[in-house]
Amino acid sequence: MILVNRETRVLVQGITGREGQFHTKQMLSYGTKIVAGVTPGKGGMEVLGVPVYDTVKEAVAHHEVDASIIFVPAPAAADAALEAAHAGIPLIVLITEGIPTLDMVRAVEEIKALGSRLIGGNCPGIISAEETKIGIMPGHVFKRGRVGIISRSGTLTYEAAAALSQAGLGTTTTVGIGGDPVIGTTFKDLLPLFNEDPETEAVVLIGEIGGSDEEEAAAWVKDHMKKPVVGFIGGRSAPKGKRMGHAGAIIMGNVGTPESKLRAFAEAGIPVADTIDEIVELVKKALG
Structure with missing residues (x-):
């Protein structure tokens, strides 16, 4: 953790x-x-x-x-x-x-x-499963296990954690980084911590349209990550220029588009799930 x-x-x-x-x-x-x-x-x-x-x-x-x-x-x-x-x-x-x-x-x-x-800000907080919760997430869906989660979305985080727990994979630490345009900690800031954590065997990265955090994370994964990473991108059907849910989830020009994020993940060898259930399947596959 x-x-x-x-x-x-x-x-x-x-x-x-x-x-x-x-x-x-x-x-x-x-x-x-x-x-x-x-x-x-x-x-x-x-x-x-x-x-x-x-x-x-x-x-x-x-x-x-x-x-x-x-x-x-x-x-x-x-x-x-x-x-x-x-x-x-x-x-x-x-x-x-x-x-x-x-x-x-x-x-x-x-x-x-x-x-x-x-x-x-605008985040659900952080939880190390069955140890401590500093946030607003429903603690009961987080069962101690092997997978770290970093997410821009609250609700998707809970769903992914519940699915991983039900599949017997469980989670180590889950960090909701927030969906605003300016946040204190990004995917790229947390990936090195999970990379060195002996309990975490894989990482699920739940991104959204808007901004370039996912692209920067993918570049870091490509160059440094020793553990498998599975991706998910929320808001892929959103029209350009329309804010979806979070203040940070807005596509401006070619920055922040689903295509840009999917391309970056593909280049980094990060498989991307289309559904929450598929996150579980991809993690299982990655862990062999």
Whole structure:
């Protein structure tokens, strides 16, 4: 597995809000080690037995924190991520959708410069099966196994994980990187981690139309990847110039087209599934 395990100590930013409370409860019941929460003005409270602080700086002064998950409204979400990075938290999971793109451009660069890793925004988070869940995915569909998943889509991630689990293949770590035009971590950033992970035997890469992340990932796979990779591209029937679902899923000119992604995958020797069930068949074939 990569990035997170059952020992990962988690801070929840926006813990007192409806979403924050709901998902904190779900994460705790999965076994996630949540040590603190932050909501400005609510310091001194407890939510589900978790102490709440006014600032991230205050929380990390009282607790060792390895990762933060953010449930903060869009106008303040990028600043919340920056607050976590400035407090020295190494992994930041930004769930919030609809964050202004310029806010994200600024935040992504600064967080990188501070040495933290940002996942998201507009993502379902990260889960190491049967160890820890730092996100909003339905934990029960992730069974411990041999396959890593990196995905731009939430729902497709859950379906792929469920199919792999039902087939007895299971998953190691699954990372939902988010579907916005500007995100903190790309396919290409995570592939090297899975490449070196002794538990991961194959990787499923679930992409979408729009952007060039899939093409860049394919180039990396072609040059460096030692393990089999299986691909899937969502939104292949979308018309050009029309945004489909995610803000990042829009084709402009020849960049981001399904053809461009399929060609890149073919050149890298990545088989592409047309259906979720076919992902399972291709993984089985790749693992022999």
